Amino acid sequence: MTTQNGAPGPGAPERGIAFFDVDETLIGPKSMFSFLEFHLRDGSRPTGTYEQAVARLRETAARGVPRRDVNRLYYRLLAGESVEGLRDAGRAWFSEAARAPGFWHTPVLERLRRHRAEGDLVVLLSGSFFACLDPIAEAAGAHWALGTRPVVRDGLLTGEVLVPMIGETKGVAARAAAAVRNVSPSSCTAYGDHSSDLALLSAVGAPVVVGEDAELVAHAEAEGWERLPSGHPAPAPLEEGTQHSRR
Template sequence: MTTPSEESGPRGRGIAFFDVDETLIGPKSMFSFLEFHFGHGSREPGSYERAVAHLRAAAARGVPRQDVNRLYYRLMAGESVEGLRAAGRKWFSEAARAPGFWHTPVLERLRRHRAGGDLVVLLSGSFFACLDPIAEAAGAHWALGTRPVVRDGLLTGEVLVPMIGATKGVAARAAAAVRDVPLSDCTAYGDHSSDLALLSSVGSPVVVGEDSVLAAHAEAHGWERVTAGSGHPVPASGGEEPRPSRR
């Protein structure tokens, strides 16, 4: 996973925070990767379907989103970090070719932020296998996701704090403090009500898609909204474009 440091990325401008799944990209990276990984590994046939059914059943019972996130990583117990990194690169090379992988309007925003000198930070409940290749292709400076616990190079199945809900807001505030950037000079993009803490923490929140909770906040507070169309894949090496204006 991309690790932030005092020396990484531009200084002196704002920070642009991006949720990943269904905001910057169309699919849910964790499930897309899981299907690929289970289908190309030594798992028994039907393993992916059973795993997804288990996670969906937990969500249907009202298990909190962050706890469902933890259940996902228990599926990775015993997997090696290097094996997952390699699988993630293979997954991305295949998945990113599919129409609609990138949410084109949001990817274009990311490029403009970067070209204008903003630090670009991805925040996601996903993990390094998915986030590293996405961050590299999109041109993000940092990728902060859920961190699996690793011992002797293997995932234990446990995680530290899931990068879900309020944790995204905490991460945004910490990043702004580390970079000495006022939160009023930061922008954030999110598509789900669980991104509310992130969006509420910055000066320029942008709602992506049609989530009813976020739409209500956008209407009440004058937040910007972006319709994230699918369309064809967009190369993640576009030229420099004007920086988005701050509200």
């Protein structure tokens, strides 16, 4: 999934690209689960539907199933949902969730705004999907948002996805974006909080580790990577009036 917002044209000079993981990096919560809880509490489903769904996903992860495969299982929960219905639900979810203290990680959001002000292309990379990423990207002022892309037939999600935007796929996506924009990866920056972001962080010249993930902290200490704290609620209002094209 790609959203765009005022990205510099092909002939414009590029400073670089700033890549941002989303969940627990740019924002505090895990967007997919926060959205799912909001979406499943609409009264049309039995009590406990969300809890049961999350329990199954957690059990699967606890068995050592790769994160990308758990990501696929999440989208099977949305089989039969309409794209437009999920877009509407995503906007409603964001309107509520973004008001909660701790939704935005202030230090990372401030970095995003700085990159944009300095002329960098700002790209979100996430295992989440359009219902969550579109409103986040619009509010934060990101130019592109690349997430896991659900398979759609006749306007409905099939429950399957293309390639989950997890792990190595983030590194591939970052290198591809740099090639498309004719930017050297060495002039790019990336922010991530989890060991699954290592491929992304390793693909750029200026990796930034957010938070205290043990594996990433070890890499940061060994390689001299910059580190940022997890962050605090953002006090300033977000940008308004940005426009994004949909998938």
